[in-house]
Amino acid sequence: MAVEFIKPFMGEMTRSELHCIMAAGFCGVPAAIFAMLLNMGNYGNHLLAANLMTIPAGLGMAKLLLPETEKAPLGGANIKPLVSSENTVFEAGSNGAISALPVVAHITVTLIVYAALMAMVDAVVGSMLLAIGFTVRLQHLQSLLRKNGRTDSNASRSGNGARVQERAAVVATYALCSASSLEQMPVVANVLTNIAPPRRAADIQGVRWRALFTGCLSTCLNACIAGCLVKD
Known part of the structure; x- marks a missing residue:
């Protein structure tokens, strides 16, 4: 997995570099989801x-939102290639495969816990509101989330x-086209915390949250550029 490549350097990264790594997890979509999306429509190109556009956009936004203010121990001259012992x-x-098992297990458990917590919050809040005569569940927010913050007719029809x-x-x-969603945030954060030294967890x-916002901004920037280039 990609996180295994940066695992040896996690202890020496600055806060800004850690932010860039985490923001990269929210920019774009994983390969498995990308393949699934290709089978759902005709917009593969x-x-x-x-x-591809999220790579420079994500790095640029990450450095804008959290500039480098520390002296980075890792530089181009200080990174040595890892020599395999196999x-x-x-x-x-x-x-x-064995080294990737803990990461896969961590992602799976995090998703299960997130789904369980959402179900618990939905049940508790729904029961409290039902006691005063309101029937509101988290599913009722789905139509609002689909609009992606927009209220025009195209957003409504696409939703x-x-x-x-x-x-x-x-x-x-x-x-x-990004992984910048609330359910992805605990996955990315917990996976990086799992492979990083304990002192970098904080x-x-x-x-x-700033990395999640960076992922959202990078995709919005790409959408703005696409809107300028694509004609009706």
Whole structure:
């Protein structure tokens, strides 16, 4: 997994560099989700372009929101290549799969806990509101979340699954092609906390909300650029 490549350097990174790493987790979509999205529509070229555009956009936004103010111990000259100790391809593959198991297990457990907490909050809040005559559940917020903060007709139609204009569909593709969602935040933060030294846990947890906002801004920037270039 990608996090295994940066694991040896987590202890020496500055707070701004940790923020960049975490923001990169919210920019773009993972390969598995990317493949699923390709099978759902005809905007494969725009999905690929959106993922590539989030790389410079995410790094730029991350440095704007949390500039580097410390002296970075890691520089281009201080990073040494990691030499593998395995002797065969089979041994390297086995060790790589074994080292990825804790990360996969951590992601799975985090998602289960997040879903359980959301169900608990939904049940508690719904019961309290039902006692005073209101029937409100978290599912009722789904239509609002689909609009992505917009109230125009194209956003409403895209949220309802209706056909929209070509330009609006392209802009929505760039705006939504990211992992910057609330359910992803505990996954990214906890995975990085798991592979980082214990002394860096506070720094990682301290920049998670800013990193999530960075991912949102990078995709919105890409959507603005796409809106300027794509014509009706």
